[in-house]
Amino acid sequence: MATRALMVNVVLFSLRDEALQVLLAPRVERWELPGETVGESEALEEAANRVLATLIRRREAYLEQLYTYGDPARDARQATVSVVYFALVPAGTGLLPGTAVQWAAVASLPSLVGGQADIVAYALRRLRYKLEYSAVGFQLLPQEFTLSELQHTYEIILSERLDKRNFRRRILASSIIEETSLLRTGEGRPARLYRYRPDAVAEVKARRLFP
Amino acid sequence: MATRALMVNVVLFSLRDEALQVLLAPRVERWELPGETVGESEALEEAANRVLATLIRRREAYLEQLYTYGDPARDARQATVSVVYFALVPAGTGLLPGTAVQWAAVASLPSLVGGQADIVAYALRRLRYKLEYSAVGFQLLPQEFTLSELQHTYEIILSERLDKRNFRRRILASSIIEETSLLRTGEGRPARLYRYRPDAVAEVKARRLFP
DNA sequence: AGAATAGTGTCTCTCAGACATTATTTG
DNA sequence: CAAATAATGTCTGAGAGACACTATTCT
Numbered sequence: 001m002a003t004r005a006l007m008v009n010v011v012l013f014s015l016r017d018e019a020l021q022v023l024l025a026p027r028v029e030r031w032e033l034p035g036e037t038v039g040e041s042e043a044l045e046e047a048a049n050r051v052l053a054t055l056i057r058r059r060e061a062y063l064e065q066l067y068t069y070g071d072p073a074r075d076a077r078q079a080t081v082s083v084v085y086f087a088l089v090p091a092g093t094g095l096l097p098g099t100a101v102q103w104a105a106v107a108s109l110p111s112l113v114g115g116q117a118d119i120v121a122y123a124l125r126r127l128r129y130k131l132e133y134s135a136v137g138f139q140l141l142p143q144e145f146t147l148s149e150l151q152h153t154y155e156i157i158l159s160e161r162l163d164k165r166n167f168r169r170r171i172l173a174s175s176i177i178e179e180t181s182l183l184r185t186g187e188g189r190p191a192r193l194y195r196y197r198p199d200a201v202a203e204v205k206a207r208r209l210f211p
Numbered sequence: 212m213a214t215r216a217l218m219v220n221v222v223l224f225s226l227r228d229e230a231l232q233v234l235l236a237p238r239v240e241r242w243e244l245p246g247e248t249v250g251e252s253e254a255l256e257e258a259a260n261r262v263l264a265t266l267i268r269r270r271e272a273y274l275e276q277l278y279t280y281g282d283p284a285r286d287a288r289q290a291t292v293s294v295v296y297f298a299l300v301p302a303g304t305g306l307l308p309g310t311a312v313q314w315a316a317v318a319s320l321p322s323l324v325g326g327q328a329d330i331v332a333y334a335l336r337r338l339r340y341k342l343e344y345s346a347v348g349f350q351l352l353p354q355e356f357t358l359s360e361l362q363h364t365y366e367i368i369l370s371e372r373l374d375k376r377n378f379r380r381r382i383l384a385s386s387i388i389e390e391t392s393l394l395r396t397g398e399g400r401p402a403r404l405y406r407y408r409p410d411a412v413a414e415v416k417a418r419r420l421f422p
Numbered sequence: 423a424g425a426a427t428a429g430t431g432t433c434t435c436t437c438a439g440a441c442a443t444t445a446t447t448t449g
Numbered sequence: 450c451a452a453a454t455a456a457t458g459t460c461t462g463a464g465a466g467a468c469a470c471t472a473t474t475c476t
Contacts, residue, residue, distance in 0.1 A: 003214050003215065003216055004214065004249070005214055006217070040215070041290060042283070043281065043283065043284065044292070065279065067276060070254065071254035071255065071257075072252045072253070073254065079252060081217060083281070083292075147428085147429090148428075163466070163467075164429085165430070166466065168429080168430085169430095170465085173464095186427080186475090187425085187474085188425080188426035188428070188475075189429080189472065189473040189474050189475090190427090190428080190474065192428085192429090359455075374439070375455090375456085376441080376456090377439060379456080379457085380457095380458095384437095397448090398447085398448065398449090398453050398454065399454025400453080400454050401447065401454090
């Protein structure tokens, strides 16, 4: 029984130059999501981590399975099944040398190989969505950050201005972050640095639309 | 290049006997999620629909991709990748004759083959979650239903009693359903029948946990 | 002193949640 | 008329959203 080729692809987001960016690999005249074929006895997530390891200088990244694509009619590469993962790394994460991958702002993506623009769009929708009810946003920030930086991150991803006082009230009320004793100095008044509390239970207090 | 066997499995939920039930196929001494191998040039969703077609008398069912499992270490069937779909059919949907599948209440599942109990648990979590912010619950009801039946459906799935007045206020305020001119008679005062409005924009008004 | 950024409090309005009685039908 | 189920309204408290000024540092 001949079966179909299996690969994982990764939609890796990060913040760079005040914009949300995705990492893309060059392909003839186009770009594509980085990916690898899954090994014979390899777990899917293992393969996804292997892809990340070829791209970035980093031990850890937020990684989550996004969706599995496998419609031969839609996919240029006949008969390939692609398990797509969604990954986040903090701003400033370095790329490994020797790879031809490049960051591209999601707001103005280059031309991607068949169907992959939709995949990126879906990943972005998921990121925005998760940002609202989970603590995923901290994965895009360094370990310590100011409230202004945090707010800025949210604003970039949601493409929406947020009110500073309301933002602070709510983020602090959720006790998802804690003060450090450090300040970041720069232009203007120094800002207090905060740290994410992974132990904090990020309870979802969504107001139910339906009962 | 030898690649891994690919199959789809379906977690099919329905309401029966006042309980949420899943459809299971018999396996030696155990039960398993119904599934099929994916064809050479078949789309994944196509394969999932094919599985449904072997099980139930019905043209349409709510179908959504749930998760893809493919960890050889965890999976009994070495080197199989399983794309699991999540499906809902209305109460009373008939099974096709000649299959050995059986309904089982999710609250007291029989013994499932390796790892599949977790898959059902995940599907249930997703169902509960979606119930709160989307209109997925209507997929478990016939086309016309009373508000009491709808409330009952929610209560069964969420395992939680709901207040009748608040339930009605909110469900009606969302204008996700519309009155019909029909009544259902039975014991006690006849109840008005309602119908789901698929055209209604089920806008998610989730209260953000994080700004 | 001026520019830059950080940090803080109040009011209003909406809506979730708690709660009990009346209405209509059948046997 | 008793039993069964359907249908309906009000109050309270929490929190989202709108809004403007003071504080601290650097040059």
